[in-house]
Amino acid sequence: MSIIIVGGGIVGSMLALALSYTTQGNQTIFLIAEKKLKSNWHTTYDGKSIALSIDTCQKIASFGVWSAIKPLATAITNIHISDRGSPGFILLNSQDYNISALGYIIELSRAMNTLLTCVQEAPGIHLYCPRKVSEIERFEEYVCVTLDNGEKIHGELLVAADGTYSDVANLCGIKRCTVNYEQVAVVSTVLTQLAHNGWAFERFTDQGPLAMLPIANGYSTFIWCQSYISQQRIEKWNDKQFLIELQDAFGWRLGRFLQVGRRKIHPLQLQTTTQNISHRLVLIGNAAQTLHPIAGQGFNLGMRDITLLADTLQSAWKHGTGAGDYLTLQNYQKSRMKDVRDTITITDGLLRIFSNRHAGLVMGRALALIMIDQIPSLRRVLAQWILGGMQWNTALRDKNETL
Numbered sequence: 011m012s013i014i015i016v017g018g019g020i021v022g023s024m025l026a027l028a029l030s031y032t033t034q035g036n037q038t039i040f041l042i043a044e045k046k047l048k049s050n051w052h053t054t055y056d057g058k059s060i061a062l063s064i065d066t067c068q069k070i071a072s073f074g075v076w077s078a079i080k081p082l083a084t085a086i087t088n089i090h091i092s093d094r095g096s097p098g099f100i101l102l103n104s105q106d107y108n109i110s111a112l113g114y115i116i117e118l119s120r121a122m123n124t125l126l127t128c129v130q131e132a133p134g135i136h137l138y139c140p141r142k143v144s145e146i147e148r149f150e151e152y153v154c155v156t157l158d159n160g161e162k163i164h165g166e167l168l169v170a171a172d173g174t175y176s177d178v179a180n181l182c183g184i185k186r187c188t189v190n191y192e193q194v195a196v197v198s199t200v201l202t203q204l205a206h207n208g209w210a211f212e213r214f215t216d217q218g219p220l221a222m223l224p225i226a227n228g229y230s231t232f233i234w235c236q237s238y239i240s241q242q243r244i245e246k247w248n249d250k251q252f253l254i255e256l257q258d259a260f261g262w263r264l265g266r267f268l269q270v271g272r273r274k275i276h277p278l279q280l281q282t283t284t285q286n287i288s289h290r291l292v293l294i295g296n297a298a299q300t301l302h303p304i305a306g307q308g309f310n311l312g313m314r315d316i317t318l319l320a321d322t323l324q325s326a327w328k329h330g331t332g333a334g335d336y337l338t339l340q341n342y343q344k345s346r347m348k349d350v351r352d353t354i355t356i357t358d359g360l361l362r363i364f365s366n367r368h369a370g371l372v373m374g375r376a377l378a379l380i381m382i383d384q385i386p387s388l389r390r391v392l393a394q395w396i397l398g399g400m401q402w403n404t405a406l407r408d409k410n411e412t413l
Contacts, residue, residue: 012037012038012039012040012163012164012165012166013029013037013038013039013040013165013166013167013169013323013333014040014042014153014155014163014165014167014168014169015039015040015041015042015169015171016042016143016155016168016169016170016171016172016177016178017042017043017044017169017170017171017172017173017176017178017295017297018041018042018043018044018045018137018139019043019122019171019172019173019295020060020118020121020122020125020309021171021294021295021296021297021309021312021315021316022041022043022169022171022172022295023041023122023125023126023128023129024070024075024125024313024316025169025171025294025316025319025320026039026041026129026132026135027073027074027075027125027128027129027132027135028073028316028317028320029134029320029323029324030073030132030133030134030135031073031074031132032073032320032321032324033134033324033327034133035132035133035134036134037134037327038134038136038165039134039135039136040136040138040155040163040165041129041135041136041137041138041139042138042139042141042143042155042157042163043137043138043139043140043141044140044141044142044172045139045140046139046140058117058118058119058197058231058274059115059116059117059118059223059225059231060115060116060118060121060309061086061113061114061115061223061306061309061310062083062113062114062115062116062309062310063113063307063310063396063397063398064109064111064112064113064397064398064413065310065313065314065397065398066309066310066313066398067083067113067114067413068398068413069313069314069316069317070313071413072317073320075125075128076413078124078125078127078128079116079121079124079125080114080413082116082117082120082121082124083114083115083116084114084115084116084208084224084225084226085110085111085113085114085208086104086111086112086113086114086115086208086209086210086223086224087103087104087105087110087111087112087207087208087209088101088102088103088104088112088207088208088209088210089101089102089112089209089210089211089212089396090209090210090211090212090263091211091212091213091379092211092212092213092214092379093213093214093364093372093375093376093379094213094214094215094216094259094261095216095372096372096375096376096379097376097380098375098376098377098378098379098380098383099379099380099383100379100382100383100389100392101383102389102392102393102396106389107390107393110413111208111413112210112393112396112397113210113396113397115210115223115224115225115231117225117226117231138157138161138163141157141158141159141161142157142158142177143155143156143157143158143177143178143181144156144157144158145181146168146178146181146182148168148182148289148290148291149290152164152165152166152290152334153165153166153167153168153290153291153334155168165334166290166332166333166334167290167291167292167323167333167334167339168290168291168292169291169292169293169294169319170182170291170292170293170294170297170298171294171295171297172297173295173296173297174281174296174297174300176293176296176297178291178293178297179283179293179297182288182291184283184284184285184288184291184293185283185284186281186282186283186284187281187282187283187284188279188280188281189279189280189281189358190277190279191278191279191280191302191361192237192238192239193218193235193236193237193238193277193278193302194235194236194237194238194240194241194275194276194277194278195233195234195235195236195275195276195278195303196232196233196234196235196236196244196273196274196275197231197232197233197234197273197274197275197276198231198232198270198271198272198273198274199225199229199230199231199232199270199271200222200229200230200231200232200253200256200267200268200269200270200271201228201229201267201268201269201270202228202229202230202264202265202266202267202268203264203265203266203267203268204263204264204265205228206224206228206230206264207224208224209224209263209264210222210223210224211223211260211263212304213259213260213261214364214375215259216367217234217235217236217237217240217259218234218235218236218237218365219233219235219304219361219364220232220233220234220235220259220260221233221234221303221304221306222260222264230264232256232260233303234256234259235278235302235303235304238277241275244273244275245275249269249270252270252273253267253269253270256270278302278303279300279302280300280301280302280354280357280358281296281299281300282298282299282300282354283297283298283299286298286299286343286346287336287339287340287342287343289336290334292319292339292342292343294312294315294316294319295309295312295315295316296308296312298312298315298350299311299350299354301353301354301357302357302358302361304357304360304361304364305356305357305360307353307357310398311349311350311353314346314349315346318342318345318346319342322338322341322342322345323338326338356395363375
């Protein structure tokens with residue numbers, strides 16, 4: 011039998027590659043992508059980027075894909091965290107921990123074109139693209155997926171990796187819980203007067219958190235969270251006005267902002283499911299949980315879904331247990347629950363703390379930023395979480411240097 015993965019984005023593609031690697035191509039993997047994937051990338055910067063923790067990079071390396079992704083990745087060597095109007099800040103430097111990078115940024119369009127090549131070359135993966143799922147039937151021993159061209163695919167297990175508005179979840183009757191943050195994210199790129207030199211910035215402003223992340227050729231990509239009611243006003247700004255507003259919110263640490271790309275605006279919400287597993291079904295990535303981008307942990311959390319699911323399925327095959335057996339899926343879900351819950355709690359908590367402009371809380375945040383920056387043990391805890399929550403030891407440093 012086989013595994014059916016619906017969703018040809020970065021999560022679905024990474025899972026397919028992980029399964030191909032761990033099974034050495036001896037299991038059949040069907041990957042269904044709704045949108046046509048392009049085999050060539052262009053040099054414009056659309057702002058869609060993903061932050062990779064060191065833990066995520068190591069997981070990608072563990073199934074042989076990092077060597078293809080690394081040339082597209084920009085290393086983060088320094089992270090500056092500040093609260094606008096406050097004297098406090100936190101500065102993390104990779105050299106303080108004897109590592110080459112605190113993380114990496116990849117431009118999604120370029121990464122996806124590279125992953126497409128990897129998928130096409132990997133043994134055991136059968137790509138259906140562009141194809142949409144029109145019907146799902148789940149039987150006792152297998153699942154049947156009908157595509158929009160009438161073709162039917164059978165497998166042991168169906169994996170929903172089709173994002174926040176998962177069609178698979180809808181077709182299977184999976185209920186979702188949504189918290190509307192009443193915010194939107196403005197996403198694009200900016201060319202700056204000064205080179206970023208690998209610096210990433212997280213700045214909390216009156217409007218919402220602003221992340222400025224380094225990418226190639228002197229550009230930085232940004233995610234600027236704004237209140238929902240500000241969307242219409244922002245959409246009316248021309249490039250000149252937008253650059254003025256962005257400069258005012260961010261400051262001058264990268265010099266003058268010279269050029270801004272086309273902006274895209276997305277609603278922000280916390281979305282979880284009442285269950286991430288069901289009969290011969292598992293949800294991963296944003297299909298399972300969609301986070302606010304304040305801490306850049308969305309894909310890193312999804313990557314931990316991927317690696318644990320791949321390990322769980324490999325163990326099931328090795329011991330003669332069905333990949334779609336409910337006990338197998340329960341073991342996976344139990345192993346993921348604490349990490350998912352903790353990451354959601356921290357992300358949601360950070361947003362609520364830094365969105366409150368009450369004078370007393372603003373002063374408390376300023377003191378907290380100063381304390382964390384001045385006390386190495388507190389900085390180290392923060393660095394560990396950014397790196398992926400791993401134990402800080404020599405083995406970690408050695409692994410980092412091999413990336």
